[in-house]
Amino acid sequence: MSVDTSPRxxxxxxxxxxxxxxxxxxxxxxxxxxxxGSTVFDGARWFDGIAPDLDLHxxxxxxxxxxxxxxxLKTAEEIEALAWEGxxxxxxxxxxxxxxxxxxEHGSAGSVVMVDGESTRFALCLFEAPMGGRDGFSLTVSPxxxxxxxxxxTDAKAGALYPNSGRAVREAKSRGFDNALMRDLNGNVVETxxxxxxxxxxxxxYTPVANRTFxxxxxxxxxxxxxxxxxxxxxxxxxxxEDFMDADEIFTSGxxxxxxxVIKLDDRxxxxxxxxxxxxxxxxxxAYGRNNSAD
Numbered sequence: 001m002s003v004d005t006s007p008r009x010x011x012x013x014x015x016x017x018x019x020x021x022x023x024x025x026x027x028x029x030x031x032x033x034x035x036x037g038s039t040v041f042d043g044a045r046w047f048d049g050i051a052p053d054l055d056l057h058x059x060x061x062x063x064x065x066x067x068x069x070x071x072x073l074k075t076a077e078e079i080e081a082l083a084w085e086g087x088x089x090x091x092x093x094x095x096x097x098x099x100x101x102x103x104x105e106h107g108s109a110g111s112v113v114m115v116d117g118e119s120t121r122f123a124l125c126l127f128e129a130p131m132g133g134r135d136g137f138s139l140t141v142s143p144x145x146x147x148x149x150x151x152x153x154t155d156a157k158a159g160a161l162y163p164n165s166g167r168a169v170r171e172a173k174s175r176g177f178d179n180a181l182m183r184d185l186n187g188n189v190v191e192t193x194x195x196x197x198x199x200x201x202x203x204x205x206y207t208p209v210a211n212r213t214f215x216x217x218x219x220x221x222x223x224x225x226x227x228x229x230x231x232x233x234x235x236x237x238x239x240x241x242e243d244f245m246d247a248d249e250i251f252t253s254g255x256x257x258x259x260x261x262v263i264k265l266d267d268r269x270x271x272x273x274x275x276x277x278x279x280x281x282x283x284x285x286x287a288y289g290r291n292n293s294a295d
Contacts, residue, residue: 011127012089014082019089026123033103038115039159040064040102043255046087047095047131052287055080056218057255058100064156065102071117072102079124086126097129097256133257136272138264139192139250141241142168142180146190146213154212165193181244181265184213189239195254196220197262199239199247200275206243209236219253219283226282232275249273259283 013020027034042061044054058076065072074082083098090096101123104115144167147154152161168180172193180193191197191214198207205227210216227234244250250262250270259280261272 009127009129010090010094011125012086013123013125014086015121015123019086026121027103031103031105032107032115032119033105036107036113036115037158037160038068038070038104040068040070040156041159042100042157044083044098045095045131045255045258046083046098046126048288049092050287050289051083051087051098052283053218053222054083054098057098058083060157060218061100061102064158065120067153067156068102068104068158069115069117070102070104070120073120073122074100082124083126086124090126090128094128095131096126099125099127101125129256131257133260136261136263137178138176139179139181139262140172140175140177140266142172142182142193144168144171144180144182146182146184148185149212154214157215168193177264181241182214183241184211187240189241189244190214192252195252195256195260197244197250197252198223198279199244200249200251200273201243201247203233203275205232205234205275205279206237206239207234208239211238217254219255219258222286223253223259223279223283226286227275227279230278230282232278249276251276251279253279 011022013024015024015026033039040061042057042064044051044057055076058079062072062076079100087096102120105119105121106116108114108116144164149155168182172180181189182191182193184190190208196217198205224234244265245268250265252260252262259276261276263270
C-alpha cells in the first residue's frame, strides 16, 4: 500500500506553532534524525467526518517517543485537538491521513549515537489519502525477518524499522506479489510488511500473539474486540506459515485501509470470506457510531 506525500497531494503540516501548506523542509543534514534515525510517528484516519480511535493514536505516539529516548512535547489531547483543527483545512471529501511525529535534532553530549531528548521536535502532518485495498491483495512469505526487542526499538512506531519492511515489499513485488508475510527470528508469522494479520480456520479467528517483535496495532485490538463481542472465538496464538497456508480465510487490519482480504498467499488462492466481510462490517458500524457498545 503506497502513500503519496508529494506536493501534488493536498498537505498541511503543523510545526513550531503554525500551519504550513505542502511539504516543508524540517530536518537538516546535521539533525540526529537525518543522520541516525531518531524518528517516531503514528497514523490515524479521517473520513466522512469521523476519525476512529484518533485519541489512541495520539497517546501511542507519545509512548513511542519515550521508547526512542525522545521527550513528548504535546499531550495526547493537544495533538488530537490540533488534528481536528487541521482536518478543517481540507475540502471534507477525500479521506485524510493524520500523522503526528517526533524526532531528535542532536545527539547526547555523552555519545553522538544517543539522541538528546531535550532536542526533541514535533510536527503534525495531514494529507489526502483515499481509502484503498477493497479488492484484496496477494502475499508471499518474505525471506526477511522482524527484529526482536533485543535488537531494535520494536516497542515504538519508529521510522528506523520501516526500511526492513520496505525491502520485504520490494522483494515481494519483484516476484509478482503485493506485500510480504513476515516472520520473527524464530520463524513464526507475526504480520505483513505493513499491517497486522488474521486467519480463520473452522470458524475460529486466529492472530499472531503480541510477542513484541511487531506493533500490535490499535485497529487490530479494535477488530479483536468487535469480533469477540459478536460471538466469534478469537485467539492470539503462535502461528506458522503452514497454519496460514491451511487457513480458510486470511485478512489484515491496519489504520490505513482498516480490514482487507488476502486473496493469495504464494501459490494458494483465497476468497473474500464471510468472516472477513463481517470483520469489516463490524468495524465500520462501530466507526460510524452504529454500534457504540464496543467502546
